[in-house]
Amino acid sequence: MSLAESVAVELVPVEVTGVSVIIPTKDRPELLARAVRAVLAQEFDGPIECIVVFDQEQTHLPEVPTGPGRTLRVLRNERTPGLAGTRNTGYLRASHTIVAACDDDDEWLPGKLTAQLDLLDRYPQASLVATGIVIHFSGRDIPRQAQDEVLTFRDFLRDRRMEVHPSTYLARRSAVVDGFGLVEEEIPGGYAEDYDWLLRAAKTGPVVCVRDPLVRVNWHNGSFFTSRWEMIDQALTWLLRRFPEFAGERRGLGRVQGQLAFANAALGKRRKALGLAARALRNHPTNRQALASLLVTSHLVTPDQVIGLGRRFGRGV
The missing domain is CATH 3.90.550.10 (Spore Coat Polysaccharide Biosynthesis Protein SpsA; Chain A)
Known part of the structure; x- marks a missing residue:
């Protein structure tokens, strides 16, 4: 186009x-x-x-x-x-x-x-x-x-x-x-x-x-504290309400849902994180944030370990 x-x-x-x-x-x-x-x-x-x-x-x-x-x-x-x-x-x-x-x-x-x-x-x-x-x-x-x-x-x-x-x-x-x-x-x-x-x-x-x-x-090293993850959850939820157009772009919607899943996994909200990850992967099957949230909810890695690995390759969560 x-x-x-x-x-x-x-x-x-x-x-x-x-x-x-x-x-x-x-x-x-x-x-x-x-x-x-x-x-x-x-x-x-x-x-x-x-x-x-x-x-x-x-x-x-x-x-x-x-x-x-x-x-x-x-x-x-x-x-x-x-x-x-x-x-x-x-x-x-x-x-x-x-x-x-x-x-x-x-x-x-x-x-x-x-x-x-x-x-x-x-x-x-x-x-x-x-x-x-x-x-x-x-x-x-x-x-x-x-x-x-x-x-x-x-x-x-x-x-x-x-x-x-x-x-x-x-x-x-x-x-x-x-x-x-x-x-x-x-x-x-x-x-x-x-x-x-x-x-x-x-x-x-x-x-x-x-x-x-x-x-x-x-970029600098540093941990994300509980209050930070709660704020990310609130802000991304606000963003999806602000732009209803995300509903028509499944890949983009899945990406934000994956970020929400990761934030809730970091907060220890396992059920909410799993639900968000499932929705994210239906919309965007290879979404890395959703996949990372599953690792966190399974206690295989910590949120900071995921963030640190991403930063080594120039990527955020």
Whole structure:
């Protein structure tokens, strides 16, 4: 199916007056400085405004040189605590026509910004522009090239497309503020707020991707506690209600049901986990999350062991 057949959107030229980059942060000054440096070092003839938004904590200006055409601002999130409110604080206060995002522990690689703006110029009907990523975990880099240049709402129902990561996002500010909207602050625990945002964006126009891995996403070791699994269960249940279109995409529905099965297996809710896994496998017979949930409910592995194995191969649960 061609782009014209899959998405009917009026072509709107993009006038780029500058780029505002939002970096949400909380208590990670060294990682933050690295992220800011990588953003301000991008080769781009226009102005770049880097907005660091501190989540419910005292602000401070990172000690990073700016240079000509580069500005650094700090704000404090007074909205809902967490990533969603922090991102929205930055989007609403951005000065330029284009907004982008980077998590405070990730890094933009050289050429990222210009490659995305070139692609947006080719696809002015795009709702969002992303890139491939490099996952850095346990001292090694795992490149994840974007598989497709153009992705639709149906594509994202079917598969989350992990390489379309929040630290790669770039969009028109008008689309974020007045179009598909700000990041949802009501989703339980803020979990999967980026997926919700991605689905809403893709409903209004295609998401286009620079296929090259141009953002380094740094993964860290750590355990998932009971409260975290409960929040994942609530958030994914909320997401399925939010997008009834999942019912028409069995593979995508099975994938989310598999994630729910794994969360409930991690919580020790064996009966619920088995029921969800059965539904997931009927919809998506090779779903790895559902299969992993069966191993956890059988006490053959722990949830942390499954997560650790997935991370070694650059995959999440």
